[in-house]
Structure formats: C-alpha cells, structure tokens
Amino acid sequence: MDFSKIKKIYLVGVKGVGLTMLGQYLAAQGVEVSGSDGPEKYMTDEVLEKAGIKVIEKFDVKNLPADADLIIYSTAYSAATNVEVAAALAGKIKTLTYAQALGEVFNQKYGIAVVGSHGKTTTTAWLGYLMEMSGLAPNVMVGARVPQFDGCSLIGNSDYLVIEADEYQNKLENYQPKAVLLNNIDYDHPDFFPTEEDYKNAFIEFIKKISSKGFLVANFDDPIIRKIAQVNCKGKVITYAINEAADYVAYDIKNNNGRQYFKVKLGVEDEDENETRSYRFAGASLQDDRTDELGDFSITLGGRHNILNALAVIAAGVELNIELFKIRKYLEEFTGTARRMQVLGEFRGAAIIDDYAHHPTEIKATIEAVRQKYGNRKLIVAFHPHTFSRTKALFNDFAGSFAGVDELTIIDIYGSARERHGGVHSRDLVEKIKSNNQASGVKQEVKYISTLAECEKYLRGHAERDDVIVLMGAGDIFRVGENLVKE
Structure with missing residues (x-):
C-alpha cells in the first residue's frame, strides 16, 4: 500500500495504545486522522489531543467518513461486537486491522522490531531514544506514552522504523523485519495460544523472517531463546546475558542512590577458546580475546530485568554503528515510560x-x-x-x-x-x-x-x-x- 496517496484515515478504537501510536505517526505525515472510542477517559487522550486527532466518544455507523481512504480497527472489536467495524467491513472503503496497517508501514522501512513477553515497551523506547539522540533520526512507535518523546511516537526523516511488536493474535505474521530484539519467551495469552509450544512457535516463525543481511539481538539468559535463536535465524545473531557466556556480558552490578551501575565485557562461547570476533565502534575495531571491556555503565531504571533491557539496547546500538560514548551517555539519560514503575x-x-x-x-x-x-x-x-x-x-x-x-x-x-x-x-x-x-x-x-x-x-x-x-x-x-x- 502506498501511504503517500492516502489523505484521510479513520481509526475504530482509537484510544488503544496501538492505534494511538499509529495515529500519531500518520498525523505527523500529513494524513488527516480521526477516530472513535468509548467515553471513558484513557491515558492516551492527551496524546491524541496533542496530535490533533479528533475523537468521537461513541460508536455509530454515522461516524464513518464517506470520503476516508482507509479505515483501521482494533481487534479488541469485531463485526459481531462493533457496529462501525461491521459497516466498514461490509462497505467499499479499504479496511485493515491495526496490525495489518502497521505492517504496511513497517515493511516499507528498515524495520527493527522489539519482541518478547516482557520489556518490549521499555526496550523499544530506550533504543528509539538512543537512536534519536545519536542523530539517526528514527521513526519509533511505542505502546505507551514516553515523556522524552512527548507521546507514543517519534517521527524522523530516516528509513529506520523501530516498533514494539506484539505477538498476541499472531500479529507478528504481518511484519517483515530487518532486525529483531528478542527479550524473552514466557508463556502468555492463553486465550489465543492453547499451549506453551504454540506460543514459542510464534517467535520462532518470526525470527525465521530475518534475512542473511539482518540481525537478531537475543537474550541468552532465557533458556528457550538459547535453544531457538541460532538454529532459526539466517542473519547475524548477537547475544547478551548477565554473568553468562554471551557476546555482551553484564557483571559487577551495584545499586546506589536509585541508580544501577554495571560493567560490560565482550564474551565468546566457552567451547571455542580460540574464537575471535570483531566489534565495530564507529569505524574502530575491537578484537575479542575474551578480555575486552566496554567499561562502566549506569541506568536510572531499577531491577535486573532492566539490566537485560539495557544490554539489548547496547548490542543494537553497536550494530547500528553508534559510538560507544553516545551509547553510554544516552543509556543513562533515559528516564523510562509511562506505567512502568x-x-x-x-x-x-x-x-x-x-x-x-x-x-x-x-x-x-x-x-x-x-x-x-x-x-x-x-x-x-x-x-x-x-x-x-x-x-x-x-x-x-x-x-x-x-x-x-x-x-x-x-x-x-x-x-x-x-x-x-x-x-x-x-x-x-x-x-x-x-x-x-x-x-x-x-x-x-x-x-x-x-x-x-x-x-x-x-x-x-x-x-x-x-x-x-x-x-x-x-x-x-x-x-x-x-x-x-x-x-
């Protein structure tokens, strides 16, 4: 789909965080965006107002603009439960689900998807902030309000698009990523995935899409990811862990005055003592002989899980050729997202x-x-x-x-x-x-x-x-x- 030809879009269920971030992004591209939802107040209301997105707080067939080029609806609703969705699907205006529409945008860009059961929101926003402050001018879509973004999205002029990609209802089927950050796999959404195996397979099929020119940043603290990452990804696999064998290893973790301090070293897998790897730092090369240190890092976010999120951002930043001093600086400056502690x-x-x-x-x-x-x-x-x-x-x-x-x-x-x-x-x-x-x-x-x-x-x-x-x-x-x- 050529979004450059689309002038007017209507969103059903616009107050949901997914449609809010997509609507904010599309409005910034000059598209006229409006939508509908219930009268209840949501934390996305402020974001929608700032983006200039008109919201009708009632579902009614009469709301659907006759001159809309595209209607996008949240899968929280269906034709059976929402009169606007039913009318849209029965009408002549092209109608897509949220995930289908996001896929249309994402697949035309250098798409970086952050996936996993936990930590997607924080990691997406953190990587987006690092890329933005480092001058990469990314487009970023996050499933929460990010104070440092003044909304749920960042609008840039580069080809990069970083998204928080949800696995629920097989939404991942809509995305063709150039790169993936895989945080963890921990059984969830039992109403859609009957078994743990079904849930795991959604991620396996997704990382299989990465081409030989792409890369996967994988959490090797996660036992499931250890088993599936390298055997299913055709691209470069970059691993991270805490005090475990991986490409990026965090250790010597300390807490003081609301901050976490840790060191990062470049590691290799134990079974090959002679293996060397080359890491790029803005043109410089570090030869890994199992002793290379990236030095000290600090973050304002608490918990072991945020050390892992930070490692994912560090690894992706290096792969995107961001200088190490910038990674260190902007990792520390990031203050988090709404509704995450x-x-x-x-x-x-x-x-x-x-x-x-x-x-x-x-x-x-x-x-x-x-x-x-x-x-x-x-x-x-x-x-x-x-x-x-x-x-x-x-x-x-x-x-x-x-x-x-x-x-x-x-x-x-x-x-x-x-x-x-x-x-x-x-x-x-x-x-x-x-x-x-x-x-x-x-x-x-x-x-x-x-x-x-x-x-x-x-x-x-x-x-x-x-x-x-x-x-x-x-x-x-x-x-x-x-x-x-x-x-």
Missing part, C-alpha cells in the same frame, strides 16, 4: 507508584525493583488482575508472585473486550495466597476488594507516611493513583 507522586507522605505488570514474571520483577529502590519501607500492592483466561491459566504462578509485599489487595478481575467472565475469581487468588502463606509460615496481610473505588477508599484510610504503594495491572487501576496524588 512510574512514580505518580505522594499521598500523605506515602509514595504512589503505577506499574503495568500483569504477568507473574513482571510482578516479581517490579517488586524486586521497588525493594531495590525503597529498601525496607512498608510495601503495599493493589493488584488488578487482567483477563480471566490469563488468571486461570497462570493461577499458581500468580499466587507465588507476591513475596516481599507487606500488604496485598486484589481487586476484581479486569476482563478484556473479548471476555467478561470465565471460571476464576479474585477471591480464589486471595484464598490461594493465604493458604500458601499459612503453609510456609509467611506473615502477609492479603485481602479482596471488589472495585477500584473501594480500593481508593481503603488506601485513603490506611496509607501512612513512608509507605510505598504500588498500583499494579494492565487495566485502569492507575486512576486510583491519579486520584490519590491530587491531594
């Missing part, structure tokens, strides 16, 4: 933090990072489980994810647009955690609260000075934090 402010002396964690692995990583930053201060977590299918499929993992939390509140499950109920309840999770704690002798206050309004009321009457309160989940629990910090 985002400090919203304080409520009566208690720190209020918003975090998007909605998978057991992400929950553990966030708790580790919070403890790293705030030490032994009283930690209160309000968790809003996201989707019934995920909660049911990973039930035991969720129940074991909250170690280190002093007080835990679990709210009714946030169902997606595709599911409103399904064989599990937040009360079940509360009882399982209590049972586990009793069996292991752990003292932890765990309670069920049905609604966000009740959660907010509870926290208002319960929070004390120096508490750390984390509002956790992929739904709209962030609203509780926003209300608290208004005082």
